[in-house]
Amino acid sequence: MVSTDTTTIPLREGFWTNLRDGNKQTRLIGSRCSSCGEIFFPKKEKNWCVHCNRSTLEETTLSNKGKIATYSVVMQQPGGGFYKGPVPYAYGCVDLEDGIRIETLFSADNFDQLEVEMDVELVIEKFYDDENGNEVVTFKFKPV
Amino acid sequence: MKNLSEMREVYVAGIGLVPWGVYENKEHYDFGSDAVFNALKDAEMEWNNIQAAFIGSVYQGTGSGHQVIKEVGQTGIPIVNVENACSSGSSAFRLAYQMIAAEIYDIVIAVGMEKMPKGPIKSTAFRPWELASGFNVQMANYANEAVEYMHETGASVEDFARVTVKNRKNGALNPNARFQKPVTLEEVMESRMVASPLRLFHCCPLADGAAAAVLCSKNKLKSIKRSISVAASTLTSGVYGEGIMMCGTVNSLKFPAKSGIVKLSADQAYEIAGYGPEDMDVVQAYDTMAPAELWDVEKLGFCREGEAPKFLKEGVFDINGKTPVNTDGGLMSRGHPLGATGLGQICEIITQLRGEAGKRQVNNPGIGLAHSMGAGPNSSVTIFKK
Ligand SMILES: [Zn+2]
Numbered sequence: 001m002v003s004t005d006t007t008t009i010p011l012r013e014g015f016w017t018n019l020r021d022g023n024k025q026t027r028l029i030g031s032r033c034s035s036c037g038e039i040f041f042p043k044k045e046k047n048w049c050v051h052c053n054r055s056t057l058e059e060t061t062l063s064n065k066g067k068i069a070t071y072s073v074v075m076q077q078p079g080g081g082f083y084k085g086p087v088p089y090a091y092g093c094v095d096l097e098d099g100i101r102i103e104t105l106f107s108a109d110n111f112d113q114l115e116v117e118m119d120v121e122l123v124i125e126k127f128y129d130d131e132n133g134n135e136v137v138t139f140k141f142k143p144v
Numbered sequence: 145m146k147n148l149s150e151m152r153e154v155y156v157a158g159i160g161l162v163p164w165g166v167y168e169n170k171e172h173y174d175f176g177s178d179a180v181f182n183a184l185k186d187a188e189m190e191w192n193n194i195q196a197a198f199i200g201s202v203y204q205g206t207g208s209g210h211q212v213i214k215e216v217g218q219t220g221i222p223i224v225n226v227e228n229a230c231s232s233g234s235s236a237f238r239l240a241y242q243m244i245a246a247e248i249y250d251i252v253i254a255v256g257m258e259k260m261p262k263g264p265i266k267s268t269a270f271r272p273w274e275l276a277s278g279f280n281v282q283m284a285n286y287a288n289e290a291v292e293y294m295h296e297t298g299a300s301v302e303d304f305a306r307v308t309v310k311n312r313k314n315g316a317l318n319p320n321a322r323f324q325k326p327v328t329l330e331e332v333m334e335s336r337m338v339a340s341p342l343r344l345f346h347c348c349p350l351a352d353g354a355a356a357a358v359l360c361s362k363n364k365l366k367s368i369k370r371s372i373s374v375a376a377s378t379l380t381s382g383v384y385g386e387g388i389m390m391c392g393t394v395n396s397l398k399f400p401a402k403s404g405i406v407k408l409s410a411d412q413a414y415e416i417a418g419y420g421p422e423d424m425d426v427v428q429a430y431d432t433m434a435p436a437e438l439w440d441v442e443k444l445g446f447c448r449e450g451e452a453p454k455f456l457k458e459g460v461f462d463i464n465g466k467t468p469v470n471t472d473g474g475l476m477s478r479g480h481p482l483g484a485t486g487l488g489q490i491c492e493i494i495t496q497l498r499g500e501a502g503k504r505q506v507n508n509p510g511i512g513l514a515h516s517m518g519a520g521p522n523s524s525v526t527i528f529k530k
Binding site for chain 2: 011012015036037038039042050051069070071072073074075076078079080082083084085089091092093095099100101102103105111116138
């Protein structure tokens with residue numbers, strides 16, 4: 001589900017491809033090293049592969065399907081005041097089909113349904129409303 | 145690079161602690177300098193004997209070690225502040241050890257101290273988008289790793305609770321611990337859920353506190369009898385491919401690390417010391433969250449992967465077991481003043497090897513190991529010998 005409403009803003013620019021930019025599907029944007037094949041998310045700012053130490057990174061889009069590797073349901077507000085989303089919330093790691101593990105928030109009708117090795121897919125969802133009334137959206141993975 | 149086993153021997157001449165707890169009306173330099181005075185007294189040395197100071201803390205700010213020394217006496221010696229997350233205290237200790245081993249100084253003090261800040265803490269262990277996504281909840285980061293550990297080894301949440309029960313039982317024998325009341329398995333399992341599957345009593349409490357150690361060469365020792373030698377002190381920071389969620393890294397699936405940092409730092413320490421895990425009579429492992437102690441003792445080589453829950457249940461890690469772990473109650477009872485923790489663990493090993501641990505004394509230990517982790521990540525292993 002992808003909102004194209006102009007009052008929605010992404011948590012951070014450049015994390016995923018937008019439908020409104022003419023893309024057929026929303027995908028996370030990463031970097032792929034053409035020398036060693038390692039994949040990074042988010043996309044690396046510098047053209048430098050921190051695995052093989054070569055300047056051979058290319059922008060790539062990632063698979064939007066994967067399996068849950070780990071997860072936890074957080075029952076209390078994180079410290080520091082940086083997090084403005086709902087509580088409880090769930091986050092953990094998903095292993096994508098292309099062979100990269102990423103840390104992500106989870107979306108679920110009921111967090112009790114989350115399980116290791118469960119099939120999940122990418123969604124761009126509302127995260128919270130900011131102080132200016134904008135809807136801030138972010139990427140999450142949701143059970144298929 | 146110099147071969148550490150060929151350098152001169154380094155001894156711990158004295159240690160100093162303050163009780164772990166909440167110091168409402170005292171600042172880090174108040175109880176930090178108390179730890180310094182206690183260590184000097186224990187070493188039977190005067191402040192003007194000290195030739196350099198390495199002082200670890202995480203949240204105390206610029207020149208915080210200098211503030212401690214200002215309460216003791218400004219003698220012009222070099223003071224270096226060490227921030228290395230939860231391994232700050234052990235990193236300060238390692239620098240002091242190296243300075244003496246390399247014959248640059250003969251007597252050096254290492255200090256770790258922390259007054260835990262109240263309110264929002266700006267964490268530099270995470271990128272801004274990770275903070276905004278709520279990925280900085282350390283209980284949840286350990287919970288994620290615990291879920292993976294359970295999936296791989298078949299460990300249960302009750303196994304994690306047994307770590308808390310053991311450590312709180314040991315903490316009840318430690319007059320310096322923040323929590324000195326034992327808890328039952330039921331109490332742990334009924335405590336409130338913090339980050340599934342971890343509950344409140346699976347997590348260590350925060351605390352304020354300080355610890356110090358005076359290190360010196362053999363010829364500077366006042367008392368040979370109570371001195372303990374440093375057999376190895378290693379520090380391994382992050383390696384590519386190993387995921388450590390407490391500082392926002394996840395495993396590489398294409399290029400996983402051959403060895404993680406805990407195993408690397410331990411293997412290096414065993415090699416330098418000339419001993420193996422089977423030689424360790426007393427161990428301080430890193431139990432910020434209960435499950436971490438289980439995979440920690442496995443990675444340190446005290447049992448194979450997935451075996452720790454069984455050994456724990458059999459009492460292997462009890463004070464009277466084959467490999468006593470966290471005899472002072474660990475972080476679980478002591479509390480976790482970030483910059484002091486690593487040195488606090490070291491002080492417990494020294495106390496045990498001297499035979500001065502009172503009710504929690506292990507039967508005649510000769511060699512001991514302390515392990516601390518830190519966001520970054522860092523893994524620090526120190527081995528001591530009577
Ligand atoms: Zn590469």
